Amino acid sequence: MNGPGLLTLLVLCPAVGLAVILAIPGRFPKAIKVASALTGLATLLVTGLIYAKFDPAAAGKQLLEQVPWIPAVGIEWHNGVDGISLPLLVLTAIVFFTGVLVMWELKERVKEYFAFMTLLVTGVFGVFVSLDLFFFLFYYELAVLPMYLLIAVWGSTRKEYGAMKLTLYLLAGTALVVPAALAVYWAAGLNTFDLVRLGTVHYGHTFQIVVYPFLFVGFGILAGMWPLHTWSPVGHVAAPTAVSMLHAGVLMKLGAYGILRVAMPLLPEGAHYWMLATAILATVNIVYGAFVALSQTDLKFVIGFSSVSHMGIVLLGLSTMSQDGINGAVFQMFSHGIMTALFFAAVGYIYDRYHTRDMTRLGGLSKYVPVASAFFIVAALCGAGVPGFASFWAELLVFLGTLKTFPVLAWIVVLALVVTMAYSMRAIVVGFFGAPHEELHHPADISLFLSLPRAILVAVLLVLGFYPRLMLDIIDPATRALIGVLK
Amino acid sequence: MTGTVLAALAAQAAPLLACALILIFLRGRPRVAAGTAIAALTVSFAAAAFLVWQVAVPNTASVSQTLWLPVQGGAGLAFGVILDPLAVTMALVVAAITLAVMVYSTGYMRGDPGFARYFGFLALFGWAMLGLVLASNLLQLLVFWELVGLASFLLIGFWFEREAPAAAARKAFLMTRVGDVGFLLGVLLLIRALGVATIPDVLAAATSSAPGFTVPLVAFLLLMGVVGKSAQGPLFTWLPDAMEGPTPVSALLHSATMVAAGVFLVARLHPLFAAAPGVMQGLLWLALVTALASATMAMVANDIKRVLAYSSISQLSYMLMALAAGSVAAGFFHLTTHAGFKALLFLSSGIFIHHAHSNDMREIAGHEPLSQKAGVIGLVAGSLALAGVIPFAGYFSKEMVLGAMGERVGGVVLALAYLGAGLTAYYTFRMVFLTLRGQTPRRQEARDIAPAAHVAGHEEHFSAAAHAAMAWPVLALAALTLVLGYLGGFFATRLSPALPHEGPFHVGGGALVALALVAAGIALAWYEFGRAGALRLGFAERVPALKSFFGDNWYLDRLYKATVIRWTLALSRAAKWNDHTVLDGASDGVAQGTVWGGRILSMVQNGFVQAYVAVAISVVAALGIWLTRTGGLP
């Protein structure tokens, strides 16, 4: 048994940051922002240390920490990372740090805002490092709940409605997940919430078939699974910039991660039984999301539905239960997280300055705010699957995996790329090209400081787009191990 | 790592580096930006020349690569460079034309606010195109294939603040994406069946039969990409619209190199395609129809760049026909000469456009076109080459194409191909006479004039240096049209050494027929447009229905608007309606139901203490009765 180490430190980082933010009086907003940025930097550093200590060649969980917590019911403080969770830790740290920088101009209730944001991030880190089912679910809820306040207080369009819808959907997901998790706990009869030990038990075939859909749908709601996705675009639109970034960039990944970490390894027979159904749902996600995005005029709605479409690719990759598919899905979780964070950061700037996100009322922005527009265009190209950006490889791997398992679905999904291209081009050409509208008052271009977070995101996308092995070499061994469990 | 591999890497790395430098650091310093880009392409050009000199052995491909993407059930996908005569020759063509266009652009684009950005994009294109040419892996090729598409999008939409280029850029990217989807599926099928996509391995597998690997299907899917990229068949309409980009861009991307990528791909994978004869037959017919159709469109267009665009489509079809007929050397030879003379034509048309501030040939004619010496030389030399007049380059390559077709297909196809050559001469010289022998500009027909692309108000300051920057590349290319024709033997020995080769000066019966048709075409053009007192109205233009049909891309765009685009948008709106009405309605309904249920239940909570007491006592009484009935507690 190892004592607490780096992973505990990682979870503590935002928690300590939260305490510091709460201790600073609200009349010093600058100090609060600096404290948040330092928290972000600290999480980045600790993630870097974890990355440095992580051995990609070893397949299993690493940097393990195991301390008994409530022995009577078998709850332990049990943490570890593998090639699936490490990229997501990196993702969270990057999106958190850049998210803090993006919100540098916030004026309203600064203290509460950053407090809730760090609380949310604490939960996210907790989910990604936890190997104990109890703590997994605990952190899962911790990450979901601050969302309501963040959207309802600091949001914009129909914020109360969006916040309430999001919260209700996510709680509905929890209502499916928690009973199923408890059912697994009792069925195992080991008096432990340890995911590793729960994974060694062979559950009855019928049990797996019955329980798996609960877990898949429950987690799937958070991942934006059709037809339970409608909370997500509405929530994105309502949320303030950095919350959209965290929400689409990280929070939606929690759902997919739950499927990958809890549902599939614990109930592999259930996963096999339902794989065609889940793959079809995922395909609907991809195609449907793309088609809806084609008709939207609010840039945030376009991004929201493109997220639905792209998360469909993650779900499809998972449903193939093949190595390529899952590699691609994990990679897509990472690259979509970065990409969509960039999207929202870019639109956030435009909304801040122009007070509208309606692309038909914008137009010609590239002429007046070239750099700010370039960030959006880069994100849109990445979303359209242009090579040179990370998403291309992720999607390619998913298609490859799908072609092996479900050839027909692979054809449909690849053909849908035309629609993806169409809505991306539409957003670029209508919103950023063309003649500028007369009535728009054009602000100055984005400042160097505000470009920094966006430039970081672009750099990450480009680096991985040029050399995908940087990430795939980490993911691949973990996936290989997972595939071994699934067979 | 050997010297050749190093050279190949340097040829790619230099433009990439230049692109990054320009777009990140040099956006405010146009002269430095242009200098950087030109220096980078000079490096690429030198490296490519070195490669052509070093890699001379036909039918050998040396591949050096490194693992890029791990894939299940195989060693993973390795990326690298392939060095064989085809790749290095194409690399030289690309580097040379890019360099010429860059030098020309320093004059043409002078004073444009986006000057530095323009050179950044050109360098991006140079990198992507060289990467495409030298790619050793089909997936890698696909990557660069998409990247040249990206460069094309950015360059067509370079003047993004005007509606037309923005729309044209979107159309180009979308239409090529339709083809690329097929390409992607083809590559995926290949990887799935073989576990590798390295080009020599793929070609080896094409002749053997790996399980689950159907050559015709893969060939068909890959050809979809070719059709999109090389603007053939149903997917050609993006290319005429792409002329909204700056003229040097049209010269480089949309005639000489990028659109030839499709042809290059067919040449690259020729054994694979040859193993699917049915598909090749289909390609032959498609290319034939495209060649004739685009020639008819060129006959009625008045925008000089559109005429050249249609002729590019037509010539690309000829290259594909040669490849479909089985001769890589002929197709590739025509690609090379075409790259030279079509770039020349575009660049010299750019001189006129710059001078007259209009793309319309009748407008140009009214602005003393003969005063532009370099332009006149370029236009005439290029036209002679395009029409296929001996001894200009186009004659030899077209002759080789028709000769290759004569050996293998014959019959109707060959006859129609010869007819196409005659039409080419006709519309080419219609363009020459309309441009150079005009009397007065006819302004009343100005409605179908595309606005001069670059009217930025900087023409007064247009210096002699700028004129020189534009003239020299044109003159160099004009000289090349006289030289390139004699390289037929070079291509034949390196690319198709197994086929019989007759040498450049062989003038057989076919050549005489071709020359006669060309002469007839030119004569007709002279009669209708050139001679003094000519009506300056072509035979096709006199029939309104034909003029409208030919001038409107054979109504293909209208067809797409009325069908595919309309249906897609309708589907999209239906999906949106479903989302906002059905799905959201359902969830809002559940929420409303919960609220109403709560309202109903809350009526019980009326606040009257006595009501609560009454309920409590009734419950206790009921419990008491139940307990006495059942005999007490269990």
Add this chain to the structure above:
Amino acid sequence: MSPALYLGFATLLFGVGLYGLLQRRSLVAMLISLELMLAAVSVNVVALTTLTGHDASMGQVVALILVGVAAAETAIGLSLFVAIHRASHSIDVETLSELKG
């Protein structure tokens, strides 16, 4: 003497108290009715203790305790009513129905 008579009396008393509790609108009257019901319980306790065979004085002790409890309850209740009356100038339960759902 059988306890039936006492039990019948207690029932009658309880019924009167219940009726009063449910019928009257004044809080004081309701409290009095409640006391009646409590008295009925006391009577029941005293009467039923005689049936158990134990020392019958046990029941009387309990009844005395109940009287004490009832007194305390009345004291608390009346002081609450005074407080309520001060706040809303009424001790009518119909006007005191703010705790609605």
